[in-house]
Amino acid sequence: EPEVTQTPSHQVTQMGQEVILRCVPISNHLYFYWYRQILGQKVEFLVSFYNNEISEKSEIFDDQFSVERPDGSNFTLKIRSTKLEDSAMYFCASSAHNEQFFGPGTRLTVL
């Protein structure tokens, strides 16, 4: 069964460094999402992406964040200058129309 994959599973970085989190959505899906979940807290929406542009973004998704679909398969989240409070699980999701399917997540640890 097709699934969303994410790499790496765990990323450790120093504060101020740039990180790129990668996702491969399900192949025929058109809508892509990034979420984060700080340990013990709610899943928070970051951004939705459709037709090669951002559809909606939350107040969390400020100028340090960007998303890109560099080719026909990958969907990336870049955090330009990481902060301690960016430490969280980052989930990618995709959907064909409505039902969203999530990847296993990338645990980002900022030291």
Next chain:
Amino acid sequence: KQEVTQIPAALSVPEGENLVLNCSFTDSAIYNLQWFRQDPGKGLTSLLLIQSSQREQTSGRLNASLDKSSGRSTLYIAASQPGDSATYLCAALTGGFKTIFGAGTRLFVKA
């Protein structure tokens, strides 16, 4: 601003019991509502999706209902099993493909 609330926050039941998890949302202008399961340290698994025009969906021992006018959805789990132990999340998809999650109900089913 859409807010999603889940009650109860935690629930412990003996195996075999039928149970109901509640989800409420403040803005009835939703496209759909989706229920997920999250196991500790893992990603989200889609359980059921209810479109805004639908009243309920069923999958095996799970039944989800949606009442947009009252801003409520319920997830009914029949004949609970220890393997059902997990956190159950509801999420409302709003305009622009922004998804708002509740904080979840942590379920423990005792053998």
